[in-house]
Amino acid sequence: MIISINEMSEIPIYQQIRNQIVQGISDGRLSPGEQLPTVRGLAEEIGINSMTVNKAYSLLKQEGYIFADRRSGARVRKEFAVTKELSEKSRELLQQIISEAKVSGMTKEEFFEICGELYE
Amino acid sequence: MIISINEMSEIPIYQQIRNQIVQGISDGRLSPGEQLPTVRGLAEEIGINSMTVNKAYSLLKQEGYIFADRRSGARVRKEFAVTKELSEKSRELLQQIISEAKVSGMTKEEFFEICGELYE
Amino acid sequence: MIISINEMSEIPIYQQIRNQIVQGISDGRLSPGEQLPTVRGLAEEIGINSMTVNKAYSLLKQEGYIFADRRSGARVRKEFAVTKELSEKSRELLQQIISEAKVSGMTKEEFFEICGELYE
Amino acid sequence: MIISINEMSEIPIYQQIRNQIVQGISDGRLSPGEQLPTVRGLAEEIGINSMTVNKAYSLLKQEGYIFADRRSGARVRKEFAVTKELSEKSRELLQQIISEAKVSGMTKEEFFEICGELYE
DNA sequence: GTGGTCTAGACCACT
DNA sequence: GTGGTCTAGACCACT
Incomplete structure (x- = not known):
């Protein structure tokens, strides 16, 4: 890599x-x-x-x-704990990104579409 | 506020x-x-x-x-431009958050659920 | 008016x-x-x-x-002196605007086109 | 410089x-x-x-x-986006300069000549 | 009274 | 050594 x-x-x-x-x-x-x-x-x-x-x-x-x-x-690392959780920091960042998305007029569905692409 | x-x-x-x-x-x-x-x-x-x-x-x-x-x-401001776009910076941050979510074992649907709550 | x-x-x-x-x-x-x-x-x-x-x-x-x-x-005013001159201040502003136009990749002709529209 | x-x-x-x-x-x-x-x-x-x-x-x-x-x-910066666009602010300033040029009796061609010199 | 600009000086993060 | 942040204090332009 x-x-x-x-x-x-x-x-x-x-x-x-x-x-x-x-x-x-x-x-x-x-x-x-x-x-x-x-x-x-x-x-x-x-x-x-x-x-x-x-x-x-x-x-x-x-x-x-x-x-x-x-x-x-x-x-x-060989195994990653399946915590299925975001860190506090990531959660705050995500909240911030979503706020900005909302002000730009993006709907929830449009935001999900972007996330879906990034999720692969 | x-x-x-x-x-x-x-x-x-x-x-x-x-x-x-x-x-x-x-x-x-x-x-x-x-x-x-x-x-x-x-x-x-x-x-x-x-x-x-x-x-x-x-x-x-x-x-x-x-x-x-x-x-x-x-x-x-009184009117916000409906750009429906994330800044390059926000997009990169979102990619990073999603990478961390994936490593923690979160599925796309589980991630969407968190986003949905934050979207209100 | x-x-x-x-x-x-x-x-x-x-x-x-x-x-x-x-x-x-x-x-x-x-x-x-x-x-x-x-x-x-x-x-x-x-x-x-x-x-x-x-x-x-x-x-x-x-x-x-x-x-x-x-x-x-x-x-x-009833008659305006035909000085055909820009004030020093306007000249400096124009220079600044042209600098920014050039950095944005605009050619002289493209800039003239914008000026032409504004000139009516 | x-x-x-x-x-x-x-x-x-x-x-x-x-x-x-x-x-x-x-x-x-x-x-x-x-x-x-x-x-x-x-x-x-x-x-x-x-x-x-x-x-x-x-x-x-x-x-x-x-x-x-x-x-x-x-x-x-190493690369500049070729937007070929003036900012809203620059456009307004340009309109103002052109208004003043017109009142001073300057023709479009004379104004273009000044711009041409500033454009190099 | 408001935001905008500027100073002199300090400490911090990154490398 | 570099830019980034922050403070305490000052003065200015607009209204």
């Missing part, structure tokens, strides 16, 4: 990395248990400071998406 | 104000043409600097949610 | 009045020598403070578009 | 900075991707407060002319 940084984005690099890995897990490009690139390797590949990749991996570990393996590498 | 600031949040205060006003417009607590609190008044009420409220109002003005001048203060 | 104030505009009211009168002169809705409404009358008609109308008329006098007549009224 | 502030102008300093940068992009003095001076650097150079430069840069960011982050400073 290729991770690409958008330097024009205002989203911090470590967040962009974290987001892409979560999306990779979500859409199956990253399988449970799969080995992730090493911190150094990924940093070199993207051309950024390895502290930044480190920060992204730390976040992913803390959130339970990946775990450290013996050889100081990192792997995708 | 009461605006409340979460000091512990990582979301900047001016953004929190902006978000709450957009939500107020969206769910009808703020009507088209309705007068908003004055910059100084709101600043005092919340206990923050008036420049911060000013920044929130400037943003809302630029986004077309409110209009303001030195004669009559700030007011909710 | 009807003067209408856009309360949602950020342009000061006195400027809006001044602008509309200049446009009226330009497109012939106001004839040379024509009597303008009295300050008080116009203020009442629009529903604003008469000091604001006064300010607009003062500006128009200073710019040479109108002149005061004996009965404390105001009339459109 | 040198940015110079006219202290006597009624145009706010942050707007003057914004205008000059847009013109620089438009006439090629600023290339896509080019690094802009730092907020603090430019503030010192001009002799103004850095918040004022910050405001100018924020505006340019929102309008899509530049992008900025805490890693590499502010840079000119």
